[in-house]
Amino acid sequence: MKTCLIRLFVLLVLVLTIPTSASAAEKIKFGAPLWPGVTPKTHIVAQIISAMGYQSELIEVGPPVIYKSMGFNDMDIFLGGWTPQQDPMLDPQVKAGKVVKVRSNLSDALIGVCVSDAAYEGGIKSLDDVHKYPEKFGKTIYNIEAGTGMHTAMESILKDNVGQLGDWEHVGTATSVMLAGVTSRINKGDWVVFGCWKPHWMDVEMDIHFLKGIPGSEAMISGSSVYTVTRGGFAADYPEIQKLLENFSITSQTQSEWISEYSYKNNPADQVASKWISANLDQVKGWLKNVKTIDGKDAFEAVKAKYAKQ
Template sequence: MKFHSRRYFSNPLARGLAAGALSLATATGAVQAAEPKEVRFGVQPWPGVTVKSEVSAQLLEAAGYETDTKELNTPLTLEGLSNKDLDVGLGGWYPVSSSMIDPLVQEGKIVRLTANLEGALSGVAVPTYVRDAGVESMSDLNEYADRFESKIYGIESGSTWNTGVKEAIKENRHNLGDWELVSSGTTAMLAQVGRATEREDWVAFYGWRPHWMNITYDLHYLEAPDDSQIAHTEATVYTLTPTDLEARLPNVHRFFSQYQVQPQTQSRWIYEHSYNERPEAEVAREWIAANPERVREWLDGVTTVDGESAFEAVKAEYGL
C-alpha cells in the first residue's frame, strides 16, 4: 500500500489569498468555516486512475483542501468507501466490477455518483498478428492452446476481471478448462506483452482502453459467442463515494458530480505518465495549466473552503 500526504497552495499568491481569507474569517468569528478540510482518495494502481485522481486532487488543493491518497486494489477501495474511511474512488469500472459494486450501492453503503469516463473498453486482447492467424473470438483460443502455452495474463490479484477468468477456467467456458491465469501487477503484465510482441510470440492478456497499450501495440479485443465479462466489453467508469459525502463535503460532491474525462484525454495522461514515465503530479499540473476552459466546467459553482470561487483560486495557483 502507498500513502501520500499532500500539502496545498504551492503558489505564493494563492497562499496569500488563503491566508487573508483565514485572517478575515478569524476576525469575524467564522474560524471553523475557514479551516481546510481533507479529501481521502482510494486509487487502484492503474495509470488512468492514478493521473485522473492526481488532476482532481490538485484542483481541490488549489481550492484549499488537503488530500490523502491511498493506493489500494478494488476490494479495499470499496471497503474504505463503505466504512467512510475514504471519500472518493474514481475507478468504478462497469461491467467488470459491477458484481462487487452493485450490492454495496443497493445496501446503501456507497453511491455511484457519476460516469467520469464513457466509451471505455476492456477484455481479453491479443496482438493483431495473432488475430490475423485466426484468433478472433474467445472460442478460438483453445484451438491454439500450445501457441499460448495455455496462459492468459491478468492484472492484480483481487480484481473482478481476474475472478471472472478463474470462473471461466473452472467452468470450462470457451474450452478453457486446462488454461491458467497468470496474475501480476499491470506493469509486469505489460512487460510480458511487450517482450512477446517484440518476438511476435502469441500472448493473450487483459487489455483495456483508454491506455497507452492501444497506442504502443496493435491490438485486437476478442469477441465472445455468449455473454462473457472476460471478453470484449464496452465499459463505463464511475465515481464512487460514501453515502454521506454530499452532507459532509457538498462542495467536493458538486465537483466530482461534474468531473468527467474524455477517453482521448485520459489516454494522453496515461501515455505521458506510464509510457513516458513522467510523474503523475507533473503530468497533471501541465495539463491543468494548458486546459483552463475544461477546468472551468468542472469547477462551475464550486467554491474554496473559504467560500470564494474555486476556479479563481486555480487561476492564481497555476498562473492562468
C-alpha cells in the first residue's frame, strides 16, 4: 500500500511539473477584417510565427467583434487598431484590462483630400486653393459613399463653407467607382479633387498629391496611427510572439505596396506575404531581435531557413 502511494505521488508530481504543449497546439487567432491593408499585413506576421513553430488562423470579422472577443479571450491579435477613429470602442476595453495596445505598427497613416498631378502642378497645394478654380474642377469634389466618416466630414466642410467650398457639389460613391472615375480624369489630364487615404494602392499606382489642411478641415485631413492590439494576458502566454509584436512596425509606403500587390494586382495575400518576406529578410531580422522559436532556437534563423530559398 505504501509503495502504491509513493508511486501515485511521483506520478502526480510529474504531471504537474512537465511543461504543457498548449502554446504549441492552440492556434493563435488573428482578427482580420476584409480590409486590403490588414489582410496582407496579417498574413506576413502569421507566416513569421508559423516559421517559429506556432499555428494560427485568420478570423474575418470587424473591430467591434474583435475587441469584444478579446474580452472573452477568444481572439489574440489584431494589427488594424486605427486611432483615433477606433478609440470609442477600443479605449474602454483597454481601461478594463481586457485589451492591450502593444505599439503603433504604422504611424504615418493619413486621411485627406487629394488632387491630380495636373492640379498640383497648377498651384493647388492646400484645401484653400481649390475654390479658386471652379471651372477646372467642375466645381465637384469626389468622395466615398454616404455614411462613411470621410463623407460625413466633407459634408461638414461644405456646410460650414470651409475653404469657400459651400456651394460645391459633393459626389459620394463606392470606393472602386470613385477611383475608377478619378483615374479616368487623371488619364485625360483633367484636374480632379477627391477624398483619399494612405496606406492604399492609390498612393502607389496613381499620380496624386495630398493637400494641406486648413482650419475647419481637421476631421477630413488628419493623421492616424495604427496599433497592434492583443487580448489581456497574451504577453504572458506567448512571450516570444509578444517580442515580435513589440518590434513590428512599417511605413505607409510599405503597406501601400502590399495593398497594391494584393488588392490592385489581385495576387493572393499569402503569396504577397511569402514573396515580401523572402525579399526583405533584413527588415524581418530587426523584428525578430532576441526572439526565440517555440523550441528555443533563434527565430530569425528559422525564418531565413524557410524563406531564403524562395
